[in-house]
Amino acid sequence: MSLRIVVTVKYVPDATGDRHFADDLTVDRDDVDGLLSELDEYAVEQALQISENSDDDVEITVLTVGPEDAKDALRKALSMGADKAIHVEDDDLHGTDAIGTSLVLAKAIEKAGYDLVVSGMASTDGTMGVVPALLAERLGVPQVTLLSEVSVEDGTVKGRRDGDSATEQLEASLPAVVSVTDQSGEARYPSFKGIMAAKKKPVQSWDLSDLDIDEDEVGLENAYTTVDSATERPARTAGTIVKDEGEGGKQLAAFLAERKFV
Template sequence: MSLKIVVCVKYVPDASGDRGFGGDLTVDREGVDGLLSELDEYAVEQALRVAEASGGDAEVTVVTVGPEDARDAVRKALSMGADRGVHVEDDGIHGSDVMGTSLVLAAAVEKVGFDLVVCGMASTDGVAGVVPALLAERLGVAQATLLSEVSVDGSVVRGRRDGEGAVEVLEAALPAVVSVTDQSGEARYPSFKGIMAAKKKPVESWDLDDLDLDGDEVGLEGAWTLVDEATQRPARTAGTIVTDEGEGGKQLAAFLASQKFI
């Protein structure tokens, strides 16, 4: 039986852009370019490595939740080598927090069918890092998070977690959810052949009705967390220049003391 691997990815605002909040205090995704979260590229890479190690007896499906442009994240993963994609898009999802996002992802993953779900360690916009655990809980399966190495042997997934003082080796029976770190191996760069092939790979579009979910469970209405207030970060100033004319050390110490650094 073919191994069914699902990779959950996110379309995020480019960190190099001028990111901010919209009028409803949700992340402004229209005023800045977006892309596949860099940390999710590692998840795609590990899923592809597991599929390749299976001798081709595996299918990799990429799932994302987000606005229309989020389809670009799916296409990037398909160009890397994934087989098919699913894009969940619905106006009711706007403003979802980790609870709502994990609910939608769980419903989509269940509909796709899975043996192994692979996630990045966190998204580069929210950086909460809890969606993989929430997803495993909603799916009712084991989780092995923050792995730097992943492999599948029969009906068991194994991984290595590198800590500051120790290395842990974890294993879980499939089906399971794993998340991988940015130390798990450099993500492959899509080849021209892969980019062209991705255009022919299927990408399904689902909404909340397709997943039998109610709008009041997700979005701003269903969010467990809300942003009450946001203030634009002030522009960076030139700073204070100390001209050393024999008293530079004293001036520097006085400045550090005034800023309560010493």
């Protein structure tokens, strides 16, 4: 038997960089370095662990939707151990929201062929966390989301979801969509051998026409969610310094009480 896993990944602005909005109130991705979303690294890791623990022939495809530089995210995933990659790139995708993105991903996943889709719990830029559920709905398959542990056996995906007050054991028959949290296990660091091997692994490039998607189904003008306005966070002001000359404790208590912290 064979198992086809598609891992959805996203190329996001580096959180340590100076992130801001462009003139059209979309995220400015030109003035800050990008990378593979950290939360998506956990998804790649879980796909690799499923492959390593399986007796089946497993093929792992990483899929992203994004600009030319998004190939860097794919290369990172390939260097971790994924087998091949698909990059959906089209100028008309600029400003596409989560609903439009889920359409593009679903069409690409169907075209690629799959048994299991693995996603991170959310992207580190938008942090909406809704794409896995939207994908499952578009694909018409079960969803098992926010898993801390995941495995596949005999055509069934099983996982553990840890909540605030309870732990759930969940399962679904394949094909299915799962998402994993940052508690699912530390993602491996690409080895030098993996980095070199990634350069030879196939990366397919598709656009909207390859997926039979019309331009009026995606893009900023057709998004269901948009940013109306944005204001830069004000610069930090100097804090209050309490000099302890015997009354420091009282001054601190008064300061906190005035602001209703105590």
